[in-house]
Amino acid sequence: MAPYLLLFVVAAAIPIGYAFWISLQKAPTLVNPQTGFGGFESFVTVVTDYRFFGTFVNIFTVMIIWLPIMILGIVAMALLIHASPGRFGGAMRFVYYIPGALAGIANFVLWVYLLNPSQSPIAFLWQDLGLTTLKEVVTTENLPLILTAMLFFQGLGTWIVIVNGGLNGISDEIFEAAALDGANAWQLAWRIKLPLIRPWIGYAALMNLAYGFQLFLEPYLMRQISAGSIDSEWAPTQLGYAFAFTNRNFPAAAAMSIILLVITLAIGIIIVFRSGLFGEREEKAR
């Protein structure tokens, strides 16, 4: 417990406390150099910024499309692989893992090619939709779908491996007992495996949610490849970045990160308790 506590204090508690303290300062902005204690002024600055709600709408749009597809995909593929014993299952597990194992930036370059109507192997798809330039494909309207596809293919393999680990942890005796009771493969998956891996699914949902809320690099780079068509403050993290370095308002940037923390923590707590991630179900699974 002690090493964990130390890490938590250094990497979480102190920075969070510090960010909160900063957020209570008054910023010396570019046009108003006064500083001092500002109370909750920077939170007001953040919440009343004309982009604030838009960035959350953007990120929630991605989450609503991506998270269910992601979780369904992970569970379905993990169950399929677990139900395919021997070499075939092992080989497929490896194949699915490849995109996630590639370095992020190589993966990203791959997407740049896929999305470009003049180079893509799926160019026929873009042409059929009447899209002839990269700017017409990478639009603010299409961004949630593009991000969903990017995040899905990039993350799926890793999570299949993790959830598969959960499935492997289930005792064979349980499967034998189920088989004796006459359960077929479908019933086995639906009634036995799925309930037992619920904590793993909860863990996958939690970690993906946390990742989704911190999206920064993907929209940032999408903006670059579309030569500036995507808003530079598309995600909440990007807005925080702009507060810090365009507006030079560090307290507002700190306030933005506190707001993100509170939201992510709230949703995280709900998931933890609903899935029994740290509860007795984990014991039962063993």
Next chain:
Amino acid sequence: MKTTRFLSASAGVAAIAAAALVLSGCAAGDTAETSAQTDSGGKITVWVDPPRVPAAEAFQEAYPDIEIDVVQIDGTVGGKTVKQSFANFDSAGSGWPDAIFFPSNDDIAWATNSSSNYAADLTDLLPDVIEGYDPAVLSFCEIDGQIRCLRNDAAPDVFWYNKKFFDDNGYTLPTTWEEYADLAVTIAEEHPGKISGFLGDAYAINRYLQGANCPTNDRVSESEAHIDLSDPNCERATELLTEMYDGGALSTQGIFDGDAAEAGVNLVMSPGAVWWGNYLFRDTWQIPAGEMSAVAPLAWDGESSPSTGNEGGGLWGVSSHITGKQLENALTFATFVATDPRWQVDLSTGLPGYGPVQDAWLAKIEADAYFADIPTVQQAFKDAASAVQPYAYMLYDTGSVWTEKVSPTLISGGTMPDAIAAFGEELVNQAESVGYTVQ
């Protein structure tokens, strides 16, 4: 005072990479006042974007005795990484480079702002160099009566056209903006696929709205901006763009788009910076020699003198935080990269901003024999600077606002007036968010 400074210094880092801050916080106990100038005894550090690396290398060769550290930085126009570094340097009170090539011209706004005050006032430090510039070329560096930077290259818009296409089809060159729009629509009808302009890059605002003298970037004072897209000058630009866009004569792509070359070879005419010639037509789009030519900028109907925009034309800055031998060497560096023919004539792709070396550079066009009608091109390049309309760089990035609003609005089915309105609205929002009072 000390405490607050130290706190705000680390705050940004806190927001992004929390753990590192604690350490930086401990280290940054003492913060220097921005007015305290330091002297390294001679060694200088310069920051340059990738295309300006040869300039720094030419300097090293010319001044082997000056110890210099050349750092290559992110050269993305509108990028934020350099801003980010400087926000941290300004908070920490140390770390600045001694001279820099600003990746975006907009950077001069924060670099001269009272909260940063990075760029030194060169008015009394380099009077002879400043003397060599046409005041019109150096106008972007003149902030509240002080010269705060040196222009690398002059980048006024001239009027580019494909002479071969015009000769083959018997079209007459337009001399006014209105004639340009009418002819663009005619050509688009008679030669489908041929275009007369690009809308999707960050410089399109300069090409069309600055060219019309529309008050998008009118800096009243350090904290006040005048933005008025309903000004008659803006309306004439909007009407012009509407006519051309509806007539199928404009592309929503930008000149820097990776896939723009296909559209680029179909460009028959457009206002565009002098550097378009070598950089875009010759090197990027590889249009055959002897086709492209340039004439003087266009005038608006009823006006006697031409009116044009300016696309970039980079800025060199020197740190205000140094003194003594270090400052002397930094000034030697700035003087070299701004004025020396070993960089400006032999290596630089753009028309030198510094007057005395312009002719030598223009003579190279002749030897290169790429353009059609070279004497006219040379004259157009020389004369265009005086037709550039006023435009001030602001604390936010106007070009980014343009690329985010104009082409995306058009691509999603909006009209040109919708696009310009969305641009104007976002511009006001950005200005107010940064802290300007908008008039």
